[in-house]
Amino acid sequence: MQHSRHKVSTDAHAPGALHVQNARLAFGERVLFDDISLSLPSASWSCLLGRSGCGKSSLLRLMAGLEVSNDAQLTLEDASQRPWRQRIAWMGQQDLLLPWRRVIDNVQLGSTMRGERSDPERAMALLERTGLDWAARRYPQTLSGGERARVALARTLYEQAPLVLMDEPFAALDALTRLDIHERACELLADRMVVMVTHDPIEALRLGDQLLVMRGSPARIEHFAPPEGTPPRHPATDSMSRHHDDLLKALTEQTA
């Protein structure tokens, strides 16, 4: 499959970069993280990894404006100074497809829920691009897990949001289906800024322009150099194996 992801500059000052600044989140006495700042270059994937419970999903939710703690803060800013909250799409581990709506109606769900006019032609074009045009009139429960994940991807793309936040979106899929959806997601999201939480180092090494390892308490973010080459990188190369070993070491090392 062809994909159009060009080499991404991870220069924080590159035009179009989005800056996450002064992120802080505490639940009562427990400070999950404090003063985290990072930059998301335009048209790039940033993969967020770290031990279970370190705060990855919480940081993502905070970016999406979904975090509920009273002690939470974060600034999202780019050169345009336009507000970001309305320009974010979310894709989680559960596909959340409504079983009583046909696939094409699930793709257009966002506009339906906002009371906006739907665009069935665009929804259909997205289903074609995810290889699911044949399933447009079907109901979600008649599809496989991988097909449902592709519908969820089409629904995310339908939103046309420049920032896409993904919380382990492919975790429930088997390894081969995951490799296939990596290729599709990489091509289809090539022009977006993606932040993806994942537990899978291979997934991060395959897709990430930027690898962010979260660790410590309160958690900090450390940058881990991605393998050479343009995503989606082939999973079985010497370079991938080396980076995999190093990334696992970084993930399992205790911080001082």
Ligand SMILES: Nc1ncnc2c1ncn2[C@@H]1O[C@H](COP(=O)(O)OP(=O)(O)OP(=O)(O)O)[C@@H](O)[C@H]1O
């Ligand atoms: N609303 C909440 N109130 C209190 N504690 C919370 C709340 N939400 C999350 N936490 C705690 O914050 C910590 C971080 O949770 P979070 O889901 O962000 O971790 P994570 O790194 O995504 O973990 P995992 O990889 O297991 O999904 C956990 O210890 C969790 O119990």
